[in-house]
Amino acid sequence: MTTAEKPSRAAQRAASARRILDAAREEFAAHGYDKATIRAIASRAGVDPALVMQHHGSKAALFRSAVQLTGRTVDDVDAHLREVVDARLDGLPPELHALVRSMLTVPEASESMRAYLDERVVNLAGALQGPDAEARAALAVCALLGLTIGKHFLHLDVFDRIPEADVARVAGARLSGPGG
Numbered sequence: 001m002t003t004a005e006k007p008s009r010a011a012q013r014a015a016s017a018r019r020i021l022d023a024a025r026e027e028f029a030a031h032g033y034d035k036a037t038i039r040a041i042a043s044r045a046g047v048d049p050a051l052v053m054q055h056h057g058s059k060a061a062l063f064r065s066a067v068q069l070t071g072r073t074v075d076d077v078d079a080h081l082r083e084v085v086d087a088r089l090d091g092l093p094p095e096l097h098a099l100v101r102s103m104l105t106v107p108e109a110s111e112s113m114r115a116y117l118d119e120r121v122v123n124l125a126g127a128l129q130g131p132d133a134e135a136r137a138a139l140a141v142c143a144l145l146g147l148t149i150g151k152h153f154l155h156l157d158v159f160d161r162i163p164e165a166d167v168a169r170v171a172g173a174r175l176s177g178p179g180g
Helices: 009-035 038-045 049-056 058-068 076-092 094-102 109-127 132-154 163-173
Strands: none
Touching: 009 038, 009 049, 009 058, 009 094, 038 058, 038 163, 049 058, 058 094, 058 109, 076 109, 076 163, 094 109, 094 132, 109 132, 132 163
């Protein structure tokens, strides 16, 4: 490889940062905040633990970065809610898995989850029509959190018995519309 073909230091640094965040998401999802270690994250990312600390400064800062969830505005409420239900039935991205797994025991996770859910309520309430939009938005967001926990963490038996298409259809109908 010639010098012209070799990635720049900035590109190498960005690639290392991405590998570290991906590894952190996987470790936090698999083991939670308390049991995930900087050493295991570094090993998974193929970097030295010192590089993890150089990029993030602390385990808590790395956790906050790893569980960042990007928000989006709600243009079509019904389609969006059905899309979220389908996504929650399919599986969880590592950052959401880590966040939900740790939200009751790790203050950083609680703060991140609260901020994310508050943002979801505000966005959804702004897009809903009819009376009690904010209350309906809050209940919809909490119902989706319950679906996430019931299916992916508690592994409720009902999700083995009822086809996902039926769960999605019923959940979508209940979460959208003025009557809920």
